[in-house]
Amino acid sequence: MALGAFPDSHPQHLGMPGMHGSVAAVTALQKADLLITLGARFDDRVTGKLSSFAMNAKVIHADIDPAEIGKNRFADVAVVGDVGRTMKALIPALQSEFKKSKPDLAPWWKQMSSLRATYPVGYNHPEDGTVSPQYVIERIGAISGPDSIYVAGVGQHQMWASQFVKYEKPRTWLNSGGLGTMGYAVPAAMGAKVGMPGTTVWAIDGDGCFQMTNQELVTCALNNIPIKVAIINNESLGMVRQWQTMFYDSRYSNTSLESKRIPDFVKLADAMGCAGLRCDKTEDVDAVIKEAMSINDQPVVVDFSVFRDAMVWPMVAAGTSNDEIMIARGLAPDWDSQEL
Template sequence: MPSPSTPNPSAAGASEPEIISGSDAILRSLSKLGVTDVFGIPGGAVIPFYDALMAQDAIRHILVRHEQGAGHAAEGYASASNRVGVAIATSGPGATNLVTAIADAYMDSVPLLAITGQVFSTLMGTDAFQEADIVGITMPITKHSFLVRRAEDIPAAVASAYHIASTGRPGPVLVDITKDAQQNMAPFIWPPKLDLPGYRPITKAHGKQVQAAAQLLVDAKKPVLYVGGGVIRARASAELLELAEATGVPVVTTLMARGAFPDSHTQHLGMPGMHGTVPAVLALQESDLIISLGARFDDRVTGKASEFAPNATIVHVDVDPAEISKIRMADVPIVGDAKDVIADLTVAFAQAKAEATPDYADWWTYLNNLREKFPLGYSEPADGLLAPQYVIKRIGELTGPEGIYAAGVGQHQMWAAQFIKYERPNAWLNSGGAGTMGYSVPAAMGAKVAEPDRVVWSIDGDGCFQMTNQELATCTINNIPIKVAIINNSSLGMVRQWQTLFYDGRHSFTDLNTGHDTAMIPDFVKMADAYGALGIRVTRADQVDDAIKLALATNDRPVVIDFVVSRDAMVWPMVPQGVSNSQVQYAKDHAPTWEEE
């Protein structure tokens, strides 16, 4: 991602800078930074920018139906392409509607540039119409926020925001620009001088720490590479593959790291965590060495943190020093960019290996035994309805690894993470840290804009879909032919699962009445038709493949498939919240342990 350098506009022979409006300065700055697509919706405080936007064609603007959709679309765009996603909104409610997407991007380290209009600077602090302190509101959920009151400050603010969003640990940055700053005229100086004295991301790790980690790898008997989403953000998948194959160490990829390491690789044990595979969960739990690469020891991975991997030495690699030892104390802390650190670790391991040969044979015997005993699978529903796992598995098999899969949040998210095989990075998009319902459809839309030649699926639940499905209109009007698979169990499935397991089956307010034994409210096929999409309903297993193939063959409009699935299907394996990972349950009444060797 390009970063502006420090210019010297007063150098001999330099021409006088052009005088342009603040709005034109925003557009020109974005264009200079390589931005080609933005998502947004106009309003009173951002009208000057939209007036300028209409007069140019270098940047494509996608008019969304809700600002949250703009934010998630920008996230999907960024996550699919490794480029900075850009979302635009007006002041007040327009800006606050972006907050959920900004928080989502912050939790998942997504490079997002949010540009909002603000009331006239002379009115700020007076509770003016549609005034909101969006800089203050977003302070805890952004890497940084800028308030711009003068037109001449716009190029530096936009360039600085882009630089901060895309370097170090990526994340969201907000630029709030008053209406008068957009309207006023000022010299346009590019590249601007970036004055960021407190921002110095560390990318190169300390060599001795890397050597110490390499020696631990050689000496370990039960090591694991614990791979997080930071490996994808660092574009370090090739380096990870080289390290894994050089060491022969088992690999687990978190929910945010699916695709960072090929699922088909023999060293891959799958996803760890609350709904991870048994081999992945117990590999971490029983290890004597964990090499954490771009992961943050999230509670969904560790279970009860005080009982997580009690015998493991921890090597923690992260570009963000604030993550090191935040949850689990690191024995060898390594601050640096994952791409560089992993490459250095591969070299250091080769050197350490020359002195002694590591022996992981017994470890692999145990892990392979777990693979054989506890393969990922599912049971056919007793009610005769579709198995959601089968539906999602067939979507992945018929689409293939070159597709992009954006999931909502809940049971369908976990099944999509489990039953689709990911062979490359940036193929799996989801809301991991924030767990934002409504993420899927706009994120898929953004991914399709970024990667128009790829098949893009939104795998959504009937609950999530009803939060942001209005963006189907955006897709139809702008020729963004995403495929939407609604895993319709007529309920808020993950909450229902917890109610079944932990609340004696008291299904309190989780029935959505979208199918099954009730009238379909709404009827998703009619809704798809109303939005100009192709709507299909599937209720039998023998209809699944034909529906998916029809969706794959339809590229002139969005497609919505309403898969009516069993509401009693559950996500397994499962580590109940607040217990040790040793208590992972393969099915409702089966918790495998180390003794099952």
Template sequence: VTDPNKIPEAIASAFHLASTGRPGPVLVDIPKDIQNATMEYTFPPKFYMPGYKPTTNPHNRQISAAVKMISEATRPVLYVGGGVIKADAHRELLEFAEFTGIPVVTTLMALGAFPDSHPQHMGMPGMHGTVPAVAAMQRADLLIAIGARFDDRVTGDVDTFAPYAQVIHADVDPAEIGKIREVAIPIVGDAREVLLSLTKTYQNSTKYPKPEINEWTGYLNDLQDRFPRGWEPTEDGKLNPQLILEHLSREIGPEAIYVAGVGQHQMWAAQFIDFENPRTWINSGGAGTMGYAVPAALGAKAGMPEKEVWAIDGDGCFQMTNQELTTAALEGFPIKVAVINNGNLGMVRQWQTLFYERNYSNTKLRDEGNYIPDFVKLSDAMGCESIRVTTEEEIVPAIQRAREINDRPVVIDFIVGEDAQVWPMISGGASNEEIQYAVGLRPLFDENESAAEEPATIHETVEEIED
């Protein structure tokens, strides 16, 4: 901005750009001499952006073609991305999914867009996704991608991703469509408008019946039964982080807002907290921003002061931005912070364990005997209530105590095992066919397996997989 009289137009334009089309950040650069100048301000500010006209309403021809393709599919899956939440399209997604009966997978950024408890929900796909969600995509004959971008954490090796599937890709940003995967039917439009149009067209059509997918859903339901979420006890006898997050989810419930940093704790939170509503799960996604949880929790509490806000953090992330707890204490934001403290950069350690023969380097963060750093003392010094939990019996009382305190931030330092690992897992750049479940790397499917058959190489129990 080089003229102070242009500031209102610039700010109004920035908010319009940030909140429409594909939402995102906007930089407004106001030099110091312009900041020091004076101007006459009137409200509302006017702006004129003739080159910016995002397409929100999908083309009827594309919608009709999509309905026809969906009707003919035998193994369809709804691949739902964060664009559904940005478009406030969760109700429309639920209506379309229930009308068609199509299974749903929700990415890390879309958790809460579709209820975790819904029988059609297969879970989160990708690198640390559920076995049913990965199977749904790998054996689908049709991917219906809504507000998703086919990022590498979902696809793994692109050449072997969903090898039997045609793709319907709907996105408000036309640059995303076909960028990673060839698309049979491209649909440019807002996710809410796309889902509304699909449902309306389907409901009004006598030509296209709902897809016949009983065999397909039976196959996926069997995988859900055989591969529920779970964990193995830690080698050192310390707390399982998964158990802590299950207790958090059960005690706090789905109405709270949960934010997370980056690493193992982020994946465990995504896996073991039950999300039923949109905008209750906030994380940095593909940006991979360590230290995100505490400042994000502050923002969430400022925006929704009536909501209970929990930051799920790791001890590595927590050391990057915990100083903002002083801001929380001084400004009156009573957030809750659950530090999953394994004394290490856990995700790096996990890779060093699995792929580098336990040659650990530059991952240790804690002196075992002395709690260095001592997050309880540190949090006390910044004006917070602080609690340390080392046994299973202490978990629920600590959570309950934190929920009772609403005049200052609360930090719970959960001391967990350093070798607890995130399962399932697909190693970086590998095929989704090579999903690793608990221990031992084994392919999830035989290459000749059809969707109607039982997966021949999934082991029924962890004990059956060779160490």
């Protein structure tokens, strides 16, 4: 949720934690002896099995809502208040303690750097020649850059947008984490564009999510709100399909949206007064993104046809411990090779 508050490029940035977080970030939480949590709620998508989460850590929990503190994880130190003010108070207290003694964190960072190098968040290009959805999102982030605002719906594309776009500035990443609101991307992107009219705003959406609120593109066209929509079109409800593949023996139920381009998103975009583009070849991805970037007098919808069976990794399966994180299907980190 707070991607960009601490720049991805910072050497001490370990990545997103949680169910689809990096191995380094998940392990750091598990092995830490102190957690300073600001505005967090210790939901199960971050903690995994709560009874096994960060078992050796003391917790300083700051939140403006007192009902959140201690709700899921006991807080050794509870701070009720605005996070900004809390940080301003904590920093000088920490600096004062460091004047007395400062712990040697070199071994810790050696371990974390090793995990980050050994288990980076990555992907493989499909062997059948279809377009990798991760590659599409990675290239959107690279071409549009860190000054743009990125909004995601809910599902696989949401996780890939959090993993493969590099966030360097606060408030450049908007998504409905926690609530899981399919259809969030288009209207949220509209609001971001109205609030920051000089900023490029990308709605990264799935073909399922997009069909819940795409009618709002009419509002965009009529009111000159030129957002850019990237549909990561895998002809399915991808995240549900991934779970059905992994946990239900590939028994697919009501997740296939395969329909021979029904609706045809390019024609739909045109009918709503938007520019419609399509990309179904890896070699065309950059050119299509740049074409979308060049259109600024109307909304743009890009239909990216991508590999249907791509999965989001790493993954901590629901109800399991963060210690059981998987880097691919049936493949866990080699903990024996790590000095933890």
